[in-house]
Amino acid sequence: MKSMKTRILIHGTVAALILISTGSYLIAAENEQVIQITAKRFEYSPKEITLKKGVPVVLEFTSLDRLHGFNCSGLGIRMDIRPGKVNRLRLVPDKVGTFPFHCDNFCGSGHEGMRGTIMVTE
Amino acid sequence: MKVDRRDFLKLAGIGTVVFSSRLGKWDNLANAAPGKDDFFFVQLSDTHWGFANPAVNKDFAGTLKKAVEAVNHLKIQPDFIMFTGDLTHVTDDDKDRRTRMSQFKDIVSALKVKTIRFMPGEHDAGLDEGAAFKEFFGKTHYTFNHKGVHFIVLDNVSDPTSTIGDAQLEWLSADLKKQKKDSRIVVFTHRPLFDLYPDWDWYTRDGAKAIEVLMPYSNVTVFYGHIHQEHHKNTGHIAHHAAKGLMFPLPAPGSVPVKNPIPWDANQPYKGLGFRGVEAKIKETRYAISEFSVRGEKI
Numbered sequence: 552m553k554s555m556k557t558r559i560l561i562h563g564t565v566a567a568l569i570l571i572s573t574g575s576y577l578i579a580a581e582n583e584q585v586i587q588i589t590a591k592r593f594e595y596s597p598k599e600i601t602l603k604k605g606v607p608v609v610l611e612f613t614s615l616d617r618l619h620g621f622n623c624s625g626l627g628i629r630m631d632i633r634p635g636k637v638n639r640l641r642l643v644p645d646k647v648g649t650f651p652f653h654c655d656n657f658c659g660s661g662h663e664g665m666r667g668t669i670m671v672t673e
Numbered sequence: 674m675k676v677d678r679r680d681f682l683k684l685a686g687i688g689t690v691v692f693s694s695r696l697g698k699w700d701n702l703a704n705a706a707p708g709k710d711d712f713f714f715v716q717l718s719d720t721h722w723g724f725a726n727p728a729v730n731k732d733f734a735g736t737l738k739k740a741v742e743a744v745n746h747l748k749i750q751p752d753f754i755m756f757t758g759d760l761t762h763v764t765d766d767d768k769d770r771r772t773r774m775s776q777f778k779d780i781v782s783a784l785k786v787k788t789i790r791f792m793p794g795e796h797d798a799g800l801d802e803g804a805a806f807k808e809f810f811g812k813t814h815y816t817f818n819h820k821g822v823h824f825i826v827l828d829n830v831s832d833p834t835s836t837i838g839d840a841q842l843e844w845l846s847a848d849l850k851k852q853k854k855d856s857r858i859v860v861f862t863h864r865p866l867f868d869l870y871p872d873w874d875w876y877t878r879d880g881a882k883a884i885e886v887l888m889p890y891s892n893v894t895v896f897y898g899h900i901h902q903e904h905h906k907n908t909g910h911i912a913h914h915a916a917k918g919l920m921f922p923l924p925a926p927g928s929v930p931v932k933n934p935i936p937w938d939a940n941q942p943y944k945g946l947g948f949r950g951v952e953a954k955i956k957e958t959r960y961a962i963s964e965f966s967v968r969g970e971k972i
Contacts, residue, residue: 592765618834622871624871651930655871656835657800657874658800658833659800660763662763663933
C-alpha cells in the first residue's frame with residue numbers, strides 16, 4: 552500500500568511538472584484562487600471572469616439543472632459540467648487577452664447563446 | 674480546409690471516390706443513362722421544422738413543403754431519400770417536440786418515394802437522448818444495403834456531449850468486420866466526423882475514432898448535415914460531403930465571431946437552402962453529387 556501511495560505521488564509530481572512545462576494546466580499550489588461559476592439554461596454566472604497571467608486559479612463549476620459544458624479554446628481548456636457535483640478545473644493562464652467561452656454540450660433552445668468571456672491581464 | 678473541386682479531382686486520382694458535382698448525368702434528370710446497377714438517392718437535411726423566425730426565413734412554414742414538391746417533380750425519382758438530421762427545431766418542451774415530429778412526418782409523407790430513411794440531429798435528440806425520435810422514426814443508428822452499397826447511419830447527436838460513444842463504435846467495428854476491405858460503404862452522420870470547426874460544435878468529439886475504424890476500407894464516403902451549407906473535405910481517402918439545410922443557411926466555418934443564421938434576403942429568397950441528389954456509379958465506384966434549390970432548380 553505504501554509503495555502504491557509513493558507511486559501515485561511520483562506520478563502526480565511528474566504529471567504536474569509536465570503540465571507546468573506546457574504552461575496550460577497546473578496541479579494547483581496552496582493559496583490558489585478559486586472562482587465559483589454556476590451554469591444553468593442558458594447562462595453562466597458570472598459570465599465575465601478576470602484572471603491574472605501566471606496566477607494559478609481553480610474554476611469551480613456547478614450546474615443548477617442539467618449537463619452543460621465549458622469550452623474556452625483560446626486557453627485550451629474544456630470540461631463537462633455535470634449536475635449534482637462540483638466540477639473543478641485548474642489552470643494557470645499563460646497569455647494575456649480576451650478569450651470567449653461557451654457551452655459545448657447541447658442543452659436546449661438557448662444553447663447557442665450560452666457564452667461568456669475570460670479576460671487575462673498582466 | 675475547404676477542398677475545392679480541383680482538389681477533389683486531384684484526390685480522385687489516388688482515391689476511389691470521385692466528387693463530380695455538376696458532372697453527373699442524373700442531376701438534370703434529362704439525359705440519364707445509368708448503368709444497370711447505378712442508382713440515385715436524395716439527401717435532405719436540417720429542415721428544422723418548428724423554427725419560426727421570419728427575419729431568417731420568411732417562408733419558414735412553406736420551405737419544407739416546397740422541397741417535398743421539388744423532389745416529387747424530379748424527372749427520375751430517387752431509389753430512396755435520406756434525411757440527415759435536425760428534422761425539427763429544438764424545443765425544451767417534450768410535448769412540443771413530439772408535436773413537431775408529428776407535423777414533420779405528416780409533411781414528408783407527401784413524398785412520392787416511400788423509401789425514406791431518417792436520422793436525428795441534436796435538435797431532435799440531444800435533450801432526451803433520442804427518446805422522441807425513436808418513437809416517431811425508429812433507431813438512431815442502423816445499417817442497410819442497397820444495390821451493392823453498404824450504408825451505415827451513425828448517431829453522433831443523442832449524447833449531448835457530441836460523441837458517438839464506445840458502444841456504438843464497437844457496433845461500427847463489428848459491422849465493418851463483415852465487409853470486404855474494398856466494399857462500397859457510405860456513412861451518414863449529422864455532425865461532421867472530423868474537426869471542421871469545434872468552437873461552433875462542428876465536430877464529433879470522438880469522430881477520429883470512427884474515422885480510424887473506417888480508414889482500412891478503401892471505398893468510404895460520408896454524407897452529413899449540421900452545418901447548413903455545402904462543404905467537401907477528405908480525411909485521407911475518405912470524402913466527407915456536407916449538405917445545405919432547408920430552413921436557414923449558416924456562415925462559413927469561422928468566418929464571423931458568432932455563428933448566427935444568415936438573414937433572409939428578399940432579393941434572393943431561399944438563397945443558401947436546398948437539397949442534394951447523389952448518383953451512385955457503381956462500376957466506377959464514384960458518387961456524382963448535384964445540388965438543387967428549394968424549388969428543384971439545379972444549382
